[in-house]
Amino acid sequence: MVDYWRQGSVAVIAVNNPPVNALSYNVRVGLYNNLDKAANDRDVLAVVICGKGRTFPVGADIHEFGQIPKEPWITDVGRKIESLGKPVIAAIHGTGLGGGLEIALFCHYRIALPNARVGLPEVLIGLLPAGGGAQLLPRLAGIQVAMEMITTGRQLPASEAAKYNIIDKVVSGDIVKEGIEFALRVQNKPFQDKILRYRSPHGKDSLQPITEAVLRKIKMRSRGFYAPVWCVRSIANSVKLPFEEGLAQNRIMFQQMQLSGQAKALQYAFFAERSISKWKLPCGGNFATAVPRKIKTISVIGAGTMGTGITVALLSAGFPVLLVEQNKRFLMKGVQTVQSLLEGGVKRRKFTAEQAKMASSSLTTTVDLQALNSVDLVIEAVFETLSLKEDIFSKLDKICKPEAILCSNTSYLNIDKIAASTRRPDKVVGTHFFSPAHIMRLMENIYGCKTSPETVATVMDLGKRIGKVPVLVGTCPGFCANRMNRPQSEEALFLVEEGAQPEQIDQVLEDFGMPMGPFKVRDLAGGDIGWRSRKDAALHLGLTLSYDLQFFNGERYCSLADKLCELGRFGQKTGSGWYSYDKPGSKQLSIDEDVTKLIQNHRDSLGIKPRKITTQEIQERFLFSGINEGFKILEEGIAARPEDIDIIWLYGFGFPRHYGGPMFYASQIGLKRVYDRICHYHELFPYSSHWMPSKLLQKLSIQEVPIGQWAELHSKL
Numbered sequence: 001m002v003d004y005w006r007q008g009s010v011a012v013i014a015v016n017n018p019p020v021n022a023l024s025y026n027v028r029v030g031l032y033n034n035l036d037k038a039a040n041d042r043d044v045l046a047v048v049i050c051g052k053g054r055t056f057p058v059g060a061d062i063h064e065f066g067q068i069p070k071e072p073w074i075t076d077v078g079r080k081i082e083s084l085g086k087p088v089i090a091a092i093h094g095t096g097l098g099g100g101l102e103i104a105l106f107c108h109y110r111i112a113l114p115n116a117r118v119g120l121p122e123v124l125i126g127l128l129p130a131g132g133g134a135q136l137l138p139r140l141a142g143i144q145v146a147m148e149m150i151t152t153g154r155q156l157p158a159s160e161a162a163k164y165n166i167i168d169k170v171v172s173g174d175i176v177k178e179g180i181e182f183a184l185r186v187q188n189k190p191f192q193d194k195i196l197r198y199r200s201p202h203g204k205d206s207l208q209p210i211t212e213a214v215l216r217k218i219k220m221r222s223r224g225f226y227a228p229v230w231c232v233r234s235i236a237n238s239v240k241l242p243f244e245e246g247l248a249q250n251r252i253m254f255q256q257m258q259l260s261g262q263a264k265a266l267q268y269a270f271f272a273e274r275s276i277s278k279w280k281l282p283c284g285g286n287f288a289t290a291v292p293r294k295i296k297t298i299s300v301i302g303a304g305t306m307g308t309g310i311t312v313a314l315l316s317a318g319f320p321v322l323l324v325e326q327n328k329r330f331l332m333k334g335v336q337t338v339q340s341l342l343e344g345g346v347k348r349r350k351f352t353a354e355q356a357k358m359a360s361s362s363l364t365t366t367v368d369l370q371a372l373n374s375v376d377l378v379i380e381a382v383f384e385t386l387s388l389k390e391d392i393f394s395k396l397d398k399i400c401k402p403e404a405i406l407c408s409n410t411s412y413l414n415i416d417k418i419a420a421s422t423r424r425p426d427k428v429v430g431t432h433f434f435s436p437a438h439i440m441r442l443m444e445n446i447y448g449c450k451t452s453p454e455t456v457a458t459v460m461d462l463g464k465r466i467g468k469v470p471v472l473v474g475t476c477p478g479f480c481a482n483r484m485n486r487p488q489s490e491e492a493l494f495l496v497e498e499g500a501q502p503e504q505i506d507q508v509l510e511d512f513g514m515p516m517g518p519f520k521v522r523d524l525a526g527g528d529i530g531w532r533s534r535k536d537a538a539l540h541l542g543l544t545l546s547y548d549l550q551f552f553n554g555e556r557y558c559s560l561a562d563k564l565c566e567l568g569r570f571g572q573k574t575g576s577g578w579y580s581y582d583k584p585g586s587k588q589l590s591i592d593e594d595v596t597k598l599i600q601n602h603r604d605s606l607g608i609k610p611r612k613i614t615t616q617e618i619q620e621r622f623l624f625s626g627i628n629e630g631f632k633i634l635e636e637g638i639a640a641r642p643e644d645i646d647i648i649w650l651y652g653f654g655f656p657r658h659y660g661g662p663m664f665y666a667s668q669i670g671l672k673r674v675y676d677r678i679c680h681y682h683e684l685f686p687y688s689s690h691w692m693p694s695k696l697l698q699k700l701s702i703q704e705v706p707i708g709q710w711a712e713l714h715s716k717l
């Protein structure tokens with residue numbers, strides 16, 4: 001796991017633990033023993049530490065967290081380096097992260113390739129840099145830089161790290177060769193002043209104002225995530241305590257944090273995010289055997305909000321796009337939107353003006369579907385009407401080349417039905433983007449019963465290539481994301497009907513950590529879209545929406561949202577919705593007395609006496625109704641694993657990452673408790689079928705098993 005060789009007077013110690021040279025127990029032992037070997041070899045005058053393969057060590061082995069940490073620790077390896085009596089050079093390529101960077105900081109010198117990156121990302125997995133980072137970095141780069149790096153986990157490119165003295169020299173070529181050359185130059189020079197523990201932290205007199213400013217920033221963005229605050233404390237220890245005492249204190253804090261639910265959730269999310277690319281279809285095809293088709297040209301049908309957002313996502317990843325609309329007026333409007341989104345990307349520094357120009361020049365347009373005869377892949381993004389989509393897909397089937405893949409950006413409709421309108425159901429797949437599609441990272445890919453593994457592999461690959469987080473699910477109304485969100489939106493309305501205020505519900509869920517409460521989300525998305533589909537659904541059933549309606553199609557129904565829409569209050573875009581806004585399109589909102597009155601009148605007309613609704617009830621009814629649906633999605637095999645569901649929620653709805661996602665959150669609360677509360681609400685609200693408890697949840701509530709085994713259990717149901 002650790003290789004050792006000598007080249008003249010230089011000993012090279014190379015960590016060899018693929019894929020990322022994590023500092024597992026055996027690696028730490030290997031480093032420690034090989035440092036001893038170099039120390040005891042009189043002919044060795046300097047030592048180079050590096051990583052084999054793709055990277056310098058990226059930190060501790062996260063799989064080992066939760067076990068009792070075995071010595072030597074990273075700090076023991078560090079002390080060994082400091083006391084070696086010979087200069088030690090860290091030669092960094094790839095990413096030098098966490099414990100990897102900490103070892104480098106114990107070294108006397110650090111060199112790096114230009115494309116190397118360094119950082120202390122422990123905070124992102126709910127921890128602090130207890131392997132010396134929080135003590136050493138302030139002594140090298142100063143308190144201000146250490147605070148920024150450690151509380152955000154940001155990785156710095158080598159050139160920026162050199163600016164802060166973290167890297168002594170940026171070198172090009174072969175990193176080991178460069179390391180040896182550097183070692184030969186410094187081998188006979190004094191290096192005691194390079195041992196960071198003997199320095200005092202730069203900017204220590206400004207500790208208090210820096211700390212206050214950082215804590216203010218953390219408060220604004222953390223939403224209940226506490227690791228950044230502990231990181232601040234660990235850096236303060238570098239000023240307040242002698243070096244060894246600071247190390248010991250930070251280690252104690254690290255151990256406490258490691259036991260916390262937040263660290264467990266973040267580490268779960270880290271591996272969950274990596275597991276989603278390992279998909280499997282019920283027919284047996286999977287990520288390892290299916291080969292994605294090469295996609296060079298893509299067409300997007302529909303130049304509305306979704307179509308233009310998807311177009312920008314594709315263009316900015318370097319794909320040429322042929323944008324299609326039904327007439328020139330819509331097309332022109334769409335092109336203008338694409339241009340302004342690209343300009344917005346330049347303003348937000350997502351890409352340079354030059355890149356935006358390049359992207360824009362890769363856009364072509366047409367009003368003629370026939371022009372799609374040579375594209376490799378089509379993404380349809382028209383209205384959510386099944387007949388319209390069926391019509392488009394049957395035309396595409398005739399026009400497009402036989403091997404072309406046909407995707408639908410539907411958020412709700414049955415993929416099998418859309419596929420059935422073609423003679424190539426194996427090449428039909430759902431690619432559900434989230435709005436705004438050029439920004440939101442989730443791409444919910446949906447397979448139908450005939451979608452081929454090759455088609456799935458192609459859209460999963462495409463998602464990665466355009467910087468999205470692609471998650472694969474099966475087909476059902478609303479798939480995973482919207483199916484889980486639906487009961488939550490309904491519960492939010494019912495809670496208002498029963499006595500809560502929209503702003504109260506928003507506040508409770510924002511305090512929980514959601515980026516926006518459900519009523520602000522409704523106003524942002526625009527109430528008219530849901531209103532139209534509710535009216536369509538009613539029409540389809542031969543019913544009409546009426547305002548004293550308390551049941552619809554056998555289910556509890558609340559018509560408050562319809563009443564708002566009837567008044568033209570569609571949300572931000574019309575300047576009023578559940579809140580009122582400064583002007584149409586503005587985000588500046590205030591509570592509207594008219595809405596308060598409308599709610600009161602609504603309750604009066606139905607004879608509902610408002611009651612006090614507690615924070616606990618709001619949280620439970622919003623979160624548990626979605627979680628129950630999540631378990632049904634698992635038990636039906638729509639999602640293969642709870643990890644898939646959680647990643648959908650982290651990236652599609654901004655669910656607080658320090659809770660891991662709704663399914664992991666449920667596992668932490670305890671499935672018995674979640675199940676009991678769902679049964680309680682089922683008893684109270686028998687006309688809301690979303691409270692019918694999931695069978696899988698019931699089973700898991702009796703024999704609690706770790707979340708990693710839920711999927712196995714559902715297959716045996």
Ligand SMILES: CC/C=C\CC(=O)SCCNC(=O)CCNC(=O)[C@H](O)C(C)(C)COP(=O)(O)OP(=O)(O)OC[C@H]1O[C@@H](n2cnc3c(N)ncnc32)[C@H](O)[C@@H]1OP(=O)(O)O
Pocket residue numbers: 019020022058059060061062063074095097098099100121122125127129130131254271274275
């Ligand atoms: C006292 C305690 C001292 C120190 C504390 C620490 O050091 S905590 C750990 C700090 N380091 C990190 O958090 C790094 C996490 N890793 C990453 O950010 C990325 O993986 C990385 C290194 C930038 C590489 O990204 P890339 O996209 O190239 O690869 P990918 O993420 O898919 O990872 C490849 C496989 O490696 C596994 N892996 C990555 N990091 C670790 C790790 N620290 N421990 C264990 N395993 C790790 C990852 O799960 C992938 O595995 P696979 O089976 O292929 O899915």
